[in-house]
Structure formats: C-alpha cells, structure tokens
Amino acid sequence: MTDRIETLLQFAERRTPRYTSYPTAPHFHAGVGEQLYTQWLKRLNSQKSISLYVHIPYCRELCWYCGCNMRATRSDDPIAKYVEGLLQEIALLSARVTPDLHVSHLAFGGGTPTILSDGQFDQVMGALRSVFTFEDTAELAIEIDPRTFDAEKAKTLAKHGFNRASVGIQSFDPEVQKAINRIQSYDMTKRCFDHLREVGITKINGDLLYGLPYQTRGSAWSTAEAVVSLDPDRLAVFGYAHVPHMKSHQNLIPQESLPDAEARLRQEDAIGDVLINAGYQRIGIDHYAKPYDRLAVLAREGQLNRNFQGYTTDDAKTIIALGASSIGRTPEGYVQNHTHVRDWALSVSSGKLPIAKGVEFTPEDLMRADMIERIMCDLRVVPDRIAEAHSADCPDIEIEDLITAGIVKRDSGALVLDPDYRPLARLLAAAFDAYLGEGRAKHSVSV
Numbered sequence: 001m002t003d004r005i006e007t008l009l010q011f012a013e014r015r016t017p018r019y020t021s022y023p024t025a026p027h028f029h030a031g032v033g034e035q036l037y038t039q040w041l042k043r044l045n046s047q048k049s050i051s052l053y054v055h056i057p058y059c060r061e062l063c064w065y066c067g068c069n070m071r072a073t074r075s076d077d078p079i080a081k082y083v084e085g086l087l088q089e090i091a092l093l094s095a096r097v098t099p100d101l102h103v104s105h106l107a108f109g110g111g112t113p114t115i116l117s118d119g120q121f122d123q124v125m126g127a128l129r130s131v132f133t134f135e136d137t138a139e140l141a142i143e144i145d146p147r148t149f150d151a152e153k154a155k156t157l158a159k160h161g162f163n164r165a166s167v168g169i170q171s172f173d174p175e176v177q178k179a180i181n182r183i184q185s186y187d188m189t190k191r192c193f194d195h196l197r198e199v200g201i202t203k204i205n206g207d208l209l210y211g212l213p214y215q216t217r218g219s220a221w222s223t224a225e226a227v228v229s230l231d232p233d234r235l236a237v238f239g240y241a242h243v244p245h246m247k248s249h250q251n252l253i254p255q256e257s258l259p260d261a262e263a264r265l266r267q268e269d270a271i272g273d274v275l276i277n278a279g280y281q282r283i284g285i286d287h288y289a290k291p292y293d294r295l296a297v298l299a300r301e302g303q304l305n306r307n308f309q310g311y312t313t314d315d316a317k318t319i320i321a322l323g324a325s326s327i328g329r330t331p332e333g334y335v336q337n338h339t340h341v342r343d344w345a346l347s348v349s350s351g352k353l354p355i356a357k358g359v360e361f362t363p364e365d366l367m368r369a370d371m372i373e374r375i376m377c378d379l380r381v382v383p384d385r386i387a388e389a390h391s392a393d394c395p396d397i398e399i400e401d402l403i404t405a406g407i408v409k410r411d412s413g414a415l416v417l418d419p420d421y422r423p424l425a426r427l428l429a430a431a432f433d434a435y436l437g438e439g440r441a442k443h444s445v446s447v
C-alpha cells in the first residue's frame with residue numbers, strides 16, 4: 001500500500017457534509033417558511049439573472065443503489081397529477097416574483113425527468129416561459145436515463161430548447177449492473193448519445209460511480225475507457241454511498257458485495273487515470289471536463305461555482321426550485337419544498353408555496369460559505385482575504401492534524417490542499433463549518 005493510500009485511509013472514515021450548500025441541509029429549520037420566502041422573492045433584483053430547478057421524482061424502475069428522492073411507477077396517473085401540481089406552483093410563484101426576471105440556467109432533475117410526455121413538457125415549459133424571460137444564451141439542462149430514452153424524446157427536448165444533457169451511466173460491468181438492478185448496455189448508452197447529438201444537443205455530461213457491489217478496479221477502468229469513446233464534455237465521478245438505514249431499498253445490495261475503502265480509492269484512481277490520459281481536466285474533487293469546456297476554463301481561473309447540482313458554471317445567487325423536495329436559494333437564504341409529494345401537492349393545491357424549511361443567512365454564514373466554496377472548487381483558500389471582503393474577523397480553525405499528515409500546507413496566507421488528497425477537501429472545508437457537530441446530521445464517509 002502506498003503512503004498516499006495509507007494516509008487517505010487514515011482519514012477516510014471521518015463523516016463530513018459534501019458542501020453543496022452552506023449552511024448544509026440538515027441545519028434548515030421550519031422557522032423559514034412561505035411568508036419569509038415570499039418577502040425574499042419580492043425583493044429579487046430583476047437586473048440579476050436567476051436559475052430555475054424543476055424536480056421530477058418519478059422513474060419507471062428502482063435502481064437499488066439510488067439515493068435520490070424518487071418513487072417508481074408503471075402508471076402515468078401520478079405523473080399527470082404531479083404536472084398539475086407543478087403548474088399550480090408556477091402560478092403561485094408568478095404572483096410573488098417581480099416581473100421580468102431573467103433566467104440564465106434551467107435544470108430538470110429527478111428521478112427521470114424525461115418521463116414527462118411531449119404534452120406535459122409543453123405545459124410546464126409554456127408556464128415557465130410565461131412567468132420568466134429566458135436569456136438567449138440560457139443553458140437548459142436535463143438528466144437522462146438511457147434505458148427509457150429514444151429519438152422521439154430527444155426531439156421533444158430539442159423542441160423545448162434543452163441544450164445540455166446529463167446521462168446516467170454508472171458502470172458497464174454486467175455483474176455490477178445486475179447487483180444494482182440497472183441493466184444498461186454500452187450500445188444503449190451510445191444510442192442515447194447519438195439521439196441527443198442528432199437533434200443538436202451536443203453538450204453532454206456523463207455520471208459514473210465507484211464503490212458499487214462487485215465493482216473492481218479493472219471494471220471501473222474498462223467502464224471509463226468505454227465512456228471516453230462516447231466523448232462527453234464533462235464527467236462526474238461519485239462514490240456510491242451505502243446508507244440502508246436511510247434508503248431501505250439499498251438492503252437489496254448485500255453488504256459483503258461492497259468494495260472496502262482501499263478498493264474504492266483504487267477504483268476512483270483508475271477512473272481518474274483513464275480520464276486524465278484521455279485529455280480531461282480534473283475539476284474540484286470529483287468532476288472532469290474537456291479543457292475547452294467552460295467548467296474547465298472557470299476552474300483554471302479560480303471562478304468555479306458549487307451548488308446543489310455539484311460543480312457548475314452557474315453563478316446565480318438565486319435558484320427558484322420547483323417540485324417536491326427541491327432546494328432553492330435567494331441572496332437571503334435557502335428554502336426546501338416538502339419532501340413527500342403528498343404534502344407538496346396539498347400545499348400547492350391549497351394556494352400555499354410548499355416551503356417546508358430553510359435557513360436565513362447571517363453575515364458570518366455568507367463569509368464561511370465563500371471560504372468553503374473556494375476550498376471545494378479550488379482546493380485552496382486565503383481566509384484572511386475573504387474575511388476582509390466580508391469586513392469580518394477570520395474564524396479560528398483547527399487543522400493541525402491535516403497539516404501534520406501533509407494533506408494541507410500553509411503558503412503565505414493561503415491554505416493549500418495537496419491535490420493527491422483531493423478526496424479529503426471536505427475535511428478542510430469542515431474546519432470552517434460553524435454548525436458541524438450540532439444536531440443529529442448524518443453524513444457520508446469522506447472517501
């Protein structure tokens with residue numbers, strides 16, 4: 001075992017948030033509700049672009065590794081009812097936002113958002129376009145499951161202006177696919193890429209996983225090589241989080257089939273090696289992009305952003321989120337919709353924005369959020385400079401163990417994470433988290 005792997009393993013079991021927000025979601029509370037959010041919405045500045053997120057929590061089948069807020073359905077009825085709810089939610093928002101808000105980014109996530117029919121996309125996109133003005137250069141992104149995608153669906157997406165697709169791949173190893181109940185051949189995935197490109201959706205991301213049941217370093221390597229041949233612009237490479245106490249269907253995956261921490265690291269390294277050799281640039285802790293891609297350009301310039309969808313070119317300080325469980329933000333705080341579709345639908349049908357909880361930023365939250373975002377994006381931070389920009393004192397932090405282990409170095413005011421230890425960036429970020437340890441939040445392991 002190399003010294004690097006040994007050091008990573010030594011810190012691997014520490015549980016920290018993924019820092020796609022700060023304060024993190026477990027610190028949202030019911031004190032933030034519809035009334036406060038309405039005030040925040042009314043104060044939005046129409047000179048600044050906003051983003052939209054729409055959550056569609058339905059899939060045709062359950063993947064056993066799934067950690068998303070979704071439910072499997074063979075019937076179309078719940079989807080039709082859900083679309084009705086979305087239209088009601090858009091109408092409620094339209095009465096509360098200033099007219100002429102400009103949208104620079106829209107993302108549909110799930111679940112399987114392409115489960116909507118062409119007519120349902122007409123309804124939802126038509127309603128969104130009637131309330132918000134989409135900029136000519138707006139990025140319209142959507143998550144795709146190749147197993148339920150075809151040429152007709154590609155045409156529907158193109159018709160509505162979608163120009164980026166995020167394709168779920170995970171692993172091409174047949175044994176792994178059987179163990180996660182997701183059978184998806186290379187040919188099926190290639191057809192999905194072809195359908196997208198044929199209609200002009202050429203900006204394509206891929207999602208890969210390591211740490212899946214029966215996955216090996218060799219199969220992670222082969223999957224990465226196969227994915228390179230599909231030529232996506234960006235790839236996200238995540239570790240499978242086995243949390244059957246929170247996601248009971250994960251009990252269908254036998255514990256003994258899961259690779260241990262060392263094997264997970266070696267799989268992650270193998271995927272990274274293939275992608276770097278193929279010319280991709282490493283972004284933050286778990287993304288890769290072609291060097292010409294805007295994500296890579298922003299990363300080189302230290303301008304990368306991070307939000308609930310991971311690393312992004314989107315720097316909007318406002319994300320209006322629609323659908324059950326979705327999380328939005330304004331410059332004043334985060335809000336989260338009711339997680340259960342039933343509660344969300346009840347709220348919108350009774351004329352109430354479906355906010356279940358949230359958090360209002362304090363000036364200190366905003367400063368710490370900036371510090372954490374720079375660590376997660378750049379693997380370095382100059383805390384004094386950020387504190388000065390916020391006219392605040394720099395927080396005291398304890399990172400001697402990370403310094404002693406050689407994971408973090410001090411360099412004339414900057415804290416710099418050794419790129420070999422990028423999976424541990426969350427540990428440095430956690431040093432700036434004033435809420436860590438409060439409440440009963442459960443986080444995943446760092447590696």
Ligand code: SF4
Nearest residue numbers: 059062063066068111
């Ligand atoms: S397609 Fe995605 S959201 Fe749906 S069950 Fe599979 S992993 Fe979960």
